[in-house]
Amino acid sequence: MNSAFTIAVHSLVFLASLPxxxxxxxxxxxxxxxxxxxxxxxxxxxxxxxxxxxxxGIGGGYxxxxxxxxxxxxxxxxSISCNALKLHWCSNEAxxxxxxxxxxxxxxxxxxxxxxxxxxxxxxxxxxESILHKIKVKQVF
Amino acid sequence: MNSAFTIAVHSLVFLASLPxxxxxxxxxxxxxxxxxxxxxxxxxxxxxxxxxxxxxGIGGGYxxxxxxxxxxxxxxxxSISCNALKLHWCSNEAxxxxxxxxxxxxxxxxxxxxxxxxxxxxxxxxxxESILHKIKVKQVF
DNA sequence: GATTACTGTAATAATAAAGGACACAGTTTA
DNA sequence: TAAACTGTGTCCTTTATTATTACAGTAATC
Numbered sequence: 074m075n076s077a078f079t080i081a082v083h084s085l086v087f088l089a090s091l092p093x094x095x096x097x098x099x100x101x102x103x104x105x106x107x108x109x110x111x112x113x114x115x116x117x118x119x120x121x122x123x124x125x126x127x128x129x130g131i132g133g134g135y136x137x138x139x140x141x142x143x144x145x146x147x148x149x150x151x152s153i154s155c156n157a158l159k160l161h162w163c164s165n166e167a168x169x170x171x172x173x174x175x176x177x178x179x180x181x182x183x184x185x186x187x188x189x190x191x192x193x194x195x196x197x198x199x200x201x202e203s204i205l206h207k208i209k210v211k212q213v214f
Numbered sequence: 215m216n217s218a219f220t221i222a223v224h225s226l227v228f229l230a231s232l233p234x235x236x237x238x239x240x241x242x243x244x245x246x247x248x249x250x251x252x253x254x255x256x257x258x259x260x261x262x263x264x265x266x267x268x269x270x271g272i273g274g275g276y277x278x279x280x281x282x283x284x285x286x287x288x289x290x291x292x293s294i295s296c297n298a299l300k301l302h303w304c305s306n307e308a309x310x311x312x313x314x315x316x317x318x319x320x321x322x323x324x325x326x327x328x329x330x331x332x333x334x335x336x337x338x339x340x341x342x343e344s345i346l347h348k349i350k351v352k353q354v355f
Numbered sequence: 356g357a358t359t360a361c362t363g364t365a366a367t368a369a370t371a372a373a374g375g376a377c378a379c380a381g382t383t384t385a
Numbered sequence: 386t387a388a389a390c391t392g393t394g395t396c397c398t399t400t401a402t403t404a405t406t407a408c409a410g411t412a413a414t415c
Contacts, residue, residue, distance in 0.1 A: 075401085075403085076402085076403085079322055082322065083318050083322075097361065097362090098361085098362075099361095107404085108403080109362095110363095110364085110404080110405075111403070111404075113362060113363065113364080114363085114364075116362090117362085117363065127363090128361080128412080129360090129362040129410075129411045129412060130359090130361050130362080130411050130412025130413055131359065131360045131361060131411095131412060131413040132360080132361080132412080132413065133360075133362065133411085133412070134361070134362085146325065176349045177224050177227060177345075177349065180348060181220055181223065184287065184337075184340060187336060188333050188336045188337055189333075191332045191333055191336040192329050192330075192332055192333045194332065195328060195332040196325075196329055199325060204318075204321055207321060208317045208318065208321065216372085216373060217373085217374085218373095238389085238390070239390085239391070240390095248374080248375080249374080249375055250391095251375080251376075251393085254391060254392065255392085255393075258392065258393080268391065268392090269382090269383080269391080270381075270382040270383060270389090270390055270391040270392080271381095271382050271383025271388090271389065271390050272382095272383060272384045272385070272388065272390060273383080273384065273385095273389080273390080274383070274389075274390045274391065275390075275391085276391095
Protein backbone atom coordinates (compact mmCIF):
# COMPACT_ATOMS: atom_id res chain seq x y z
CA MET A 74 0.00 0.00 0.00
CA ASN A 75 1.44 3.35 -0.92
CA SER A 76 1.13 6.49 1.11
CA ALA A 77 -1.52 8.26 -0.98
CA PHE A 78 -4.26 6.99 1.29
CA THR A 79 -2.57 8.30 4.40
CA ILE A 80 -1.86 11.63 2.78
CA ALA A 81 -5.48 11.92 1.73
CA VAL A 82 -6.74 11.16 5.23
CA HIS A 83 -4.29 13.54 6.86
CA SER A 84 -5.18 16.29 4.41
CA LEU A 85 -8.88 15.85 4.99
CA VAL A 86 -8.50 15.86 8.74
CA PHE A 87 -6.54 19.06 8.39
CA LEU A 88 -9.23 20.59 6.18
CA ALA A 89 -11.87 19.48 8.63
CA SER A 90 -10.06 21.48 11.28
CA LEU A 91 -10.40 24.57 9.09
CA PRO A 92 -14.07 24.54 8.15
CA UNK A 93 -14.33 28.23 7.43
CA UNK A 94 -11.55 28.94 4.97
CA UNK A 95 -9.67 27.45 2.06
CA UNK A 96 -6.19 25.98 2.43
CA UNK A 97 -3.69 26.03 -0.41
CA UNK A 98 -1.83 22.96 -1.60
CA UNK A 99 1.32 24.44 -0.14
CA UNK A 100 -0.21 24.85 3.28
CA UNK A 101 -1.53 21.30 3.20
CA UNK A 102 1.81 19.97 1.95
CA UNK A 103 3.54 21.56 4.91
CA UNK A 104 1.22 19.75 7.27
CA UNK A 105 1.48 16.44 5.49
CA UNK A 106 5.20 16.59 4.71
CA UNK A 107 5.00 16.06 1.01
CA UNK A 108 5.00 18.22 -2.08
CA UNK A 109 2.29 20.61 -3.18
CA UNK A 110 2.07 18.94 -6.58
CA UNK A 111 1.39 15.61 -4.94
CA UNK A 112 -1.23 17.14 -2.70
CA UNK A 113 -2.93 18.66 -5.74
CA UNK A 114 -2.99 15.32 -7.53
CA UNK A 115 -4.53 13.55 -4.57
CA UNK A 116 -6.99 16.35 -3.92
CA UNK A 117 -8.05 16.25 -7.56
CA UNK A 118 -9.13 12.71 -6.96
CA UNK A 119 -11.06 13.65 -3.83
CA UNK A 120 -12.70 16.52 -5.66
CA UNK A 121 -13.94 14.14 -8.36
CA UNK A 122 -15.65 12.17 -5.62
CA UNK A 123 -17.21 15.31 -4.21
CA UNK A 124 -15.43 15.29 -0.88
CA UNK A 125 -13.68 18.64 -1.33
CA UNK A 126 -14.31 21.80 -3.24
CA UNK A 127 -11.42 23.40 -5.08
CA UNK A 128 -10.91 26.89 -6.34
CA UNK A 129 -8.22 28.22 -8.64
CA GLY A 130 -6.77 31.70 -8.58
CA ILE A 131 -5.94 34.07 -5.78
CA GLY A 132 -7.45 33.03 -2.46
CA GLY A 133 -8.16 29.61 -3.94
CA GLY A 134 -7.32 26.22 -2.53
CA TYR A 135 -9.24 23.39 -0.94
CA UNK A 136 -12.11 23.16 1.49
CA UNK A 137 -14.44 20.44 2.68
CA UNK A 138 -17.43 20.06 0.41
CA UNK A 139 -19.54 17.90 2.71
CA UNK A 140 -19.87 16.97 6.36
CA UNK A 141 -16.65 15.44 7.78
CA UNK A 142 -18.92 13.05 9.65
CA UNK A 143 -20.21 11.74 6.35
CA UNK A 144 -16.84 10.83 4.86
CA UNK A 145 -15.43 7.48 5.93
CA UNK A 146 -11.95 6.12 5.46
CA UNK A 147 -13.61 3.47 3.32
CA UNK A 148 -14.81 6.20 0.99
CA UNK A 149 -11.31 7.56 0.75
CA UNK A 150 -9.75 4.16 0.27
CA UNK A 151 -12.11 3.35 -2.55
CA SER A 152 -11.36 6.56 -4.37
CA ILE A 153 -7.61 6.57 -3.81
CA SER A 154 -6.26 3.08 -3.30
CA CYS A 155 -8.74 0.46 -4.41
CA ASN A 156 -7.00 -2.80 -5.25
CA ALA A 157 -3.87 -1.68 -3.44
CA LEU A 158 -3.95 -4.97 -1.61
CA LYS A 159 -4.36 -7.10 -4.66
CA LEU A 160 -1.35 -9.08 -5.66
CA HIS A 161 0.50 -7.86 -8.71
CA TRP A 162 2.19 -11.16 -9.03
CA CYS A 163 0.66 -12.96 -11.93
CA SER A 164 1.74 -15.56 -14.34
CA ASN A 165 -0.30 -16.80 -17.22
CA GLU A 166 2.25 -19.32 -18.36
CA ALA A 167 0.61 -21.83 -16.08
CA UNK A 168 1.35 -25.30 -17.28
CA UNK A 169 -1.96 -26.76 -18.33
CA UNK A 170 -0.86 -30.08 -16.96
CA UNK A 171 -1.31 -29.03 -13.36
CA UNK A 172 -4.70 -28.35 -11.94
CA UNK A 173 -3.27 -26.43 -9.01
CA UNK A 174 -1.36 -23.96 -11.14
CA UNK A 175 -4.14 -23.31 -13.59
CA UNK A 176 -6.74 -22.47 -10.98
CA UNK A 177 -4.76 -20.94 -8.15
CA UNK A 178 -4.89 -17.56 -9.82
CA UNK A 179 -8.67 -17.41 -9.73
CA UNK A 180 -8.72 -18.65 -6.19
CA UNK A 181 -6.21 -16.09 -4.97
CA UNK A 182 -7.92 -13.24 -6.76
CA UNK A 183 -11.17 -14.15 -5.10
CA UNK A 184 -9.57 -14.40 -1.70
CA UNK A 185 -7.85 -11.04 -2.05
CA UNK A 186 -11.07 -9.40 -3.15
CA UNK A 187 -12.94 -10.73 -0.17
CA UNK A 188 -10.15 -9.89 2.24
CA UNK A 189 -10.00 -6.37 0.89
CA UNK A 190 -13.74 -6.07 1.40
CA UNK A 191 -13.29 -6.90 5.06
CA UNK A 192 -10.50 -4.36 5.26
CA UNK A 193 -12.73 -1.70 3.72
CA UNK A 194 -15.69 -2.64 5.88
CA UNK A 195 -13.62 -1.73 8.91
CA UNK A 196 -12.49 1.53 7.36
CA UNK A 197 -16.11 2.41 6.72
CA UNK A 198 -16.64 2.67 10.46
CA UNK A 199 -14.22 5.55 10.78
CA UNK A 200 -15.06 9.06 9.70
CA UNK A 201 -12.84 12.07 9.23
CA GLU A 202 -14.79 13.78 11.95
CA SER A 203 -14.18 10.97 14.42
CA ILE A 204 -10.44 11.18 13.79
CA LEU A 205 -10.43 14.92 14.23
CA HIS A 206 -12.39 14.55 17.43
CA LYS A 207 -10.01 11.98 18.87
CA ILE A 208 -7.10 14.24 18.09
CA LYS A 209 -8.77 17.30 19.52
CA VAL A 210 -9.46 15.75 22.87
CA LYS A 211 -5.86 14.48 22.87
CA GLN A 212 -7.28 11.10 23.64
CA VAL A 213 -5.44 9.33 20.90
CA PHE A 214 -6.86 5.85 21.53
CA MET B 215 1.75 -6.34 -0.49
CA ASN B 216 4.48 -8.31 -2.12
CA SER B 217 4.06 -11.70 -3.69
CA ALA B 218 5.71 -13.76 -0.98
CA PHE B 219 2.36 -14.51 0.59
CA THR B 220 0.90 -15.78 -2.67
CA ILE B 221 3.96 -17.86 -3.39
CA ALA B 222 3.76 -19.39 0.08
CA VAL B 223 0.09 -20.26 -0.35
CA HIS B 224 0.59 -21.70 -3.80
CA SER B 225 3.56 -23.74 -2.63
CA LEU B 226 1.66 -25.14 0.32
CA VAL B 227 -1.33 -26.04 -1.81
CA PHE B 228 1.04 -27.83 -4.13
CA LEU B 229 2.65 -29.67 -1.23
CA ALA B 230 -0.77 -30.58 0.11
CA SER B 231 -1.47 -32.24 -3.20
CA LEU B 232 1.62 -34.41 -2.70
CA PRO B 233 1.18 -35.73 0.84
CA UNK B 234 3.36 -38.78 0.41
CA UNK B 235 6.65 -37.47 -0.91
CA UNK B 236 9.02 -34.54 -0.71
CA UNK B 237 9.22 -31.91 -3.42
CA UNK B 238 12.41 -30.04 -4.17
CA UNK B 239 12.65 -26.27 -4.35
CA UNK B 240 13.16 -26.59 -8.08
CA UNK B 241 9.98 -28.58 -8.54
CA UNK B 242 8.02 -26.09 -6.46
CA UNK B 243 9.57 -23.16 -8.30
CA UNK B 244 8.38 -24.61 -11.59
CA UNK B 245 4.85 -24.75 -10.27
CA UNK B 246 4.94 -21.30 -8.77
CA UNK B 247 6.88 -19.57 -11.54
CA UNK B 248 9.67 -18.17 -9.47
CA UNK B 249 13.20 -19.12 -8.59
CA UNK B 250 14.27 -22.04 -6.44
CA UNK B 251 16.28 -19.73 -4.19
CA UNK B 252 13.21 -17.64 -3.51
CA UNK B 253 11.17 -20.73 -2.77
CA UNK B 254 13.82 -21.90 -0.34
CA UNK B 255 13.82 -18.58 1.43
CA UNK B 256 10.06 -18.56 1.82
CA UNK B 257 9.92 -22.19 2.83
CA UNK B 258 12.55 -21.53 5.49
CA UNK B 259 10.12 -19.16 7.06
CA UNK B 260 7.30 -21.69 6.91
CA UNK B 261 9.55 -24.33 8.41
CA UNK B 262 10.32 -22.06 11.36
CA UNK B 263 6.59 -21.90 12.01
CA UNK B 264 6.32 -25.67 11.80
CA UNK B 265 4.12 -25.85 8.74
CA UNK B 266 6.55 -27.79 6.59
CA UNK B 267 9.34 -30.24 7.19
CA UNK B 268 12.54 -29.82 5.24
CA UNK B 269 15.33 -32.20 4.49
CA UNK B 270 18.70 -31.49 2.98
CA GLY B 271 20.74 -33.82 0.84
CA ILE B 272 19.77 -36.31 -1.81
CA GLY B 273 16.07 -37.04 -1.87
CA GLY B 274 15.48 -34.03 0.32
CA GLY B 275 13.06 -31.16 -0.18
CA TYR B 276 9.83 -30.05 1.42
CA UNK B 277 6.76 -31.80 2.72
CA UNK B 278 3.78 -30.82 4.83
CA UNK B 279 4.49 -31.14 8.52
CA UNK B 280 0.92 -30.88 9.76
CA UNK B 281 -2.64 -31.25 8.56
CA UNK B 282 -3.43 -28.95 5.61
CA UNK B 283 -6.81 -28.41 7.22
CA UNK B 284 -5.09 -26.92 10.26
CA UNK B 285 -3.12 -24.27 8.39
CA UNK B 286 -5.02 -21.09 7.58
CA UNK B 287 -4.07 -18.27 5.26
CA UNK B 288 -4.02 -16.12 8.37
CA UNK B 289 -1.26 -18.32 9.77
CA UNK B 290 0.70 -17.92 6.58
CA UNK B 291 0.11 -14.19 6.42
CA UNK B 292 1.31 -13.73 9.97
CA SER B 293 4.52 -15.63 9.33
CA ILE B 294 5.30 -14.18 5.92
CA SER B 295 3.77 -10.74 5.49
CA CYS B 296 2.72 -9.29 8.77
CA ASN B 297 2.57 -5.52 8.63
CA ALA B 298 2.59 -5.58 4.85
CA LEU B 299 -0.43 -3.32 4.96
CA LYS B 300 1.08 -0.86 7.36
CA LEU B 301 2.05 2.44 5.89
CA HIS B 302 5.74 3.00 5.41
CA TRP B 303 5.16 6.68 5.05
CA CYS B 304 6.32 8.30 8.21
CA SER B 305 7.56 11.66 9.23
CA ASN B 306 8.73 12.58 12.64
CA GLU B 307 9.48 16.17 11.80
CA ALA B 308 5.92 17.03 12.75
CA UNK B 309 5.68 20.63 13.70
CA UNK B 310 4.80 20.68 17.38
CA UNK B 311 2.56 23.64 16.75
CA UNK B 312 -0.13 21.58 15.06
CA UNK B 313 -2.16 19.10 17.02
CA UNK B 314 -3.28 17.31 13.89
CA UNK B 315 0.22 16.61 12.62
CA UNK B 316 1.60 15.51 15.93
CA UNK B 317 -1.07 12.91 16.60
CA UNK B 318 -2.11 11.74 13.17
CA UNK B 319 0.72 9.22 13.14
CA UNK B 320 -0.55 7.41 16.21
CA UNK B 321 -4.08 7.50 14.89
CA UNK B 322 -3.14 6.09 11.51
CA UNK B 323 -0.97 3.38 13.01
CA UNK B 324 -3.83 2.28 15.20
CA UNK B 325 -6.26 2.28 12.28
CA UNK B 326 -3.92 0.25 10.09
CA UNK B 327 -3.38 -2.26 12.85
CA UNK B 328 -7.08 -2.74 13.35
CA UNK B 329 -7.80 -2.90 9.63
CA UNK B 330 -5.08 -5.48 9.18
CA UNK B 331 -6.62 -7.51 12.00
CA UNK B 332 -9.89 -7.59 10.09
CA UNK B 333 -8.04 -8.61 6.97
CA UNK B 334 -6.32 -11.44 8.83
CA UNK B 335 -9.52 -12.51 10.54
CA UNK B 336 -10.97 -13.22 7.12
CA UNK B 337 -7.86 -15.10 6.03
CA UNK B 338 -8.14 -17.25 9.14
CA UNK B 339 -11.32 -18.74 7.72
CA UNK B 340 -9.50 -20.26 4.78
CA UNK B 341 -7.33 -23.34 5.06
CA UNK B 342 -4.87 -24.81 2.60
CA GLU B 343 -7.03 -27.89 2.49
CA SER B 344 -10.13 -25.91 1.55
CA ILE B 345 -8.27 -24.29 -1.33
CA LEU B 346 -6.96 -27.61 -2.56
CA HIS B 347 -10.44 -29.04 -2.35
CA LYS B 348 -11.98 -26.21 -4.34
CA ILE B 349 -9.38 -26.66 -7.00
CA LYS B 350 -9.77 -30.41 -7.09
CA VAL B 351 -13.49 -30.32 -7.70
CA LYS B 352 -12.83 -27.68 -10.37
CA GLN B 353 -15.41 -25.61 -8.65
CA VAL B 354 -13.32 -22.51 -8.44
CA PHE B 355 -15.85 -20.25 -6.70
C1' DG C 356 -5.76 44.42 -18.73
C1' DA C 357 -1.69 43.27 -16.29
C1' DT C 358 -0.10 41.07 -12.27
C1' DT C 359 -0.31 37.87 -8.70
C1' DA C 360 -1.59 33.60 -6.49
C1' DC C 361 -3.57 29.89 -7.07
C1' DT C 362 -5.00 24.85 -9.37
C1' DG C 363 -4.44 21.04 -12.92
C1' DT C 364 -1.59 18.04 -15.01
C1' DA C 365 2.18 16.14 -17.43
C1' DA C 366 7.00 14.98 -17.82
C1' DT C 367 11.22 13.88 -15.83
C1' DA C 368 14.48 12.64 -12.23
C1' DA C 369 15.67 10.51 -7.92
C1' DT C 370 14.92 7.05 -4.61
C1' DA C 371 13.26 2.87 -2.69
C1' DA C 372 11.47 -1.76 -2.96
C1' DA C 373 10.99 -6.21 -5.05
C1' DG C 374 12.51 -9.93 -7.42
C1' DG C 375 15.86 -12.68 -10.02
C1' DA C 376 20.29 -14.70 -10.40
C1' DC C 377 24.24 -16.51 -8.60
C1' DA C 378 27.46 -18.33 -5.36
C1' DC C 379 28.84 -21.24 -1.94
C1' DA C 380 28.90 -23.52 2.60
C1' DG C 381 26.52 -27.23 4.94
C1' DT C 382 23.92 -31.76 4.93
C1' DT C 383 22.46 -36.20 3.62
C1' DT C 384 22.47 -40.31 0.84
C1' DA C 385 24.56 -43.62 -1.87
C1' DT D 386 33.94 -39.05 -2.37
C1' DA D 387 30.43 -37.56 -5.39
C1' DA D 388 25.81 -36.10 -6.18
C1' DA D 389 21.64 -33.81 -4.91
C1' DC D 390 19.76 -31.33 -2.04
C1' DT D 391 18.82 -26.97 1.52
C1' DG D 392 20.19 -22.41 3.81
C1' DT D 393 21.53 -18.03 3.20
C1' DG D 394 23.88 -13.97 1.72
C1' DT D 395 24.94 -10.67 -1.93
C1' DC D 396 24.63 -8.38 -6.11
C1' DC D 397 22.09 -6.77 -10.15
C1' DT D 398 18.08 -5.63 -12.72
C1' DT D 399 13.55 -4.18 -12.91
C1' DT D 400 9.66 -1.93 -11.22
C1' DA D 401 7.12 1.17 -8.19
C1' DT D 402 6.99 5.23 -5.63
C1' DT D 403 7.90 9.85 -4.64
C1' DA D 404 9.95 14.36 -5.48
C1' DT D 405 10.78 18.00 -8.55
C1' DT D 406 10.08 20.98 -12.20
C1' DA D 407 7.46 23.17 -15.57
C1' DC D 408 3.83 25.42 -17.58
C1' DA D 409 -0.94 26.23 -19.13
C1' DG D 410 -5.33 27.74 -17.20
C1' DT D 411 -8.20 30.48 -13.84
C1' DA D 412 -9.69 33.90 -10.62
C1' DA D 413 -9.05 38.00 -7.83
C1' DT D 414 -7.06 42.48 -7.31
C1' DC D 415 -4.81 46.56 -8.54
